[in-house]
Amino acid sequence: MRALYDLPAPAKLNLFLHITGRRADGYHLLQSVFMLIDWCDTLHVDLREDGGLSREDLGPPLPADDLVLRAARALQNATGTRQGAHIGILKRLPAQAGMGGGSSDAATCLLALNRLWQLHLPLAELERLGLALGADVPFFLRGSNAWVEGIGEQITPLTLPFARFAVLKPEAGLDTSLIFSADDLHRATKPAIVSVFAAQDGKRIFRFGHNDLQPVAQRLCPQVSQALQWLDAQGLSARMTGSGSAVFAQLPNDLPQGSVHNLSRDFPEGWQYRLCSNLAHHPLQGWAA
Numbered sequence: 001m002r003a004l005y006d007l008p009a010p011a012k013l014n015l016f017l018h019i020t021g022r023r024a025d026g027y028h029l030l031q032s033v034f035m036l037i038d039w040c041d042t043l044h045v046d047l048r049e050d051g052g053l054s055r056e057d058l059g060p061p062l063p064a065d066d067l068v069l070r071a072a073r074a075l076q077n078a079t080g081t082r083q084g085a086h087i088g089i090l091k092r093l094p095a096q097a098g099m100g101g102g103s104s105d106a107a108t109c110l111l112a113l114n115r116l117w118q119l120h121l122p123l124a125e126l127e128r129l130g131l132a133l134g135a136d137v138p139f140f141l142r143g144s145n146a147w148v149e150g151i152g153e154q155i156t157p158l159t160l161p162f163a164r165f166a167v168l169k170p171e172a173g174l175d176t177s178l179i180f181s182a183d184d185l186h187r188a189t190k191p192a193i194v195s196v197f198a199a200q201d202g203k204r205i206f207r208f209g210h211n212d213l214q215p216v217a218q219r220l221c222p223q224v225s226q227a228l229q230w231l232d233a234q235g236l237s238a239r240m241t242g243s244g245s246a247v248f249a250q251l252p253n254d255l256p257q258g259s260v261h262n263l264s265r266d267f268p269e270g271w272q273y274r275l276c277s278n279l280a281h282h283p284l285q286g287w288a289a
Contacts, residue, residue, distance in 0.1 A: 096173025098242025143282030
């Protein structure tokens with residue numbers, strides 16, 4: 001095995017995001033449902049026998065030392081392997097969107113190198129490495145839609161009905177740390193119960209709860225409000241995903257495929273818009289035992 005090509009790194013949407021408290025160390029306690037969607041980055045990984053690690057940007061340029069390279073180094077250091085890799089990344093997912101793009105890239109990188117280098121690390125060990133890189137990485141490694149609690153480390157797999165979504169990312173992004181440090185962030189939402197969420201019907205399950213970060217995000221980034229208003233004007237019920245500036249809304253099952261997509265020409269320059277479907281599971285689920 002010398003190379004692995006066309007490896008997907010899908011985005012996620014937070015169907016809701018509740019802040020239920022705060023630990024003594026400052027970490028926020030949350031509840032959320034993470035849902036995989038078919039908007040993906042793509043990675044290509046070639047074996048390097050000299051032990052070196054290199055990256056090639058096949059789309060927009062990435063920071064010099066991104067999560068992918070950090071994930072590869074972490075795997076090298078944990079296993080002592082003398083193998084290396086050249087990693088090509090076709091970046092499609094927007095940054096600072098709240099869609100987990102960097103974490104998803106890191107998870108796909110760990111799964112790919114674990115196979116390419118024939119390390120045979122179990123999923124639990126990859127998750128340990130992934131959690132040190134970012135709180136969302138273990139979710140992408142497990143590869144199932146999930147109910148997420150704690151600081152993001154408590155992951156319960158969920159089955160969600162198929163649905164389509166309009167996702168709109170303004171040009172401006174959001175710094176997660178600014179939102180979580182805001183004095184006006186609501187941090188005392190009453191904890192929800194996973195069984196109550198799972199009992200919702202196919203329409204209400206995607207409208208459950210709210211995003212506690214959204215009011216702060218709208219204050220910090222007016223473009224979030226503009227994006228929400230645009231989707232609401234189409235008769236859709238929109239909310240923000242995660243801690244970024246992207247917003248989304250479920251599309252009615254009987255909505256013609258092009259009826260919302262054709263309006264994308266009205267967006268300001270630099271905005272990104274996509275019609276997405278949710279995924280039943282990550283395309284690489286099962287790559288680690």
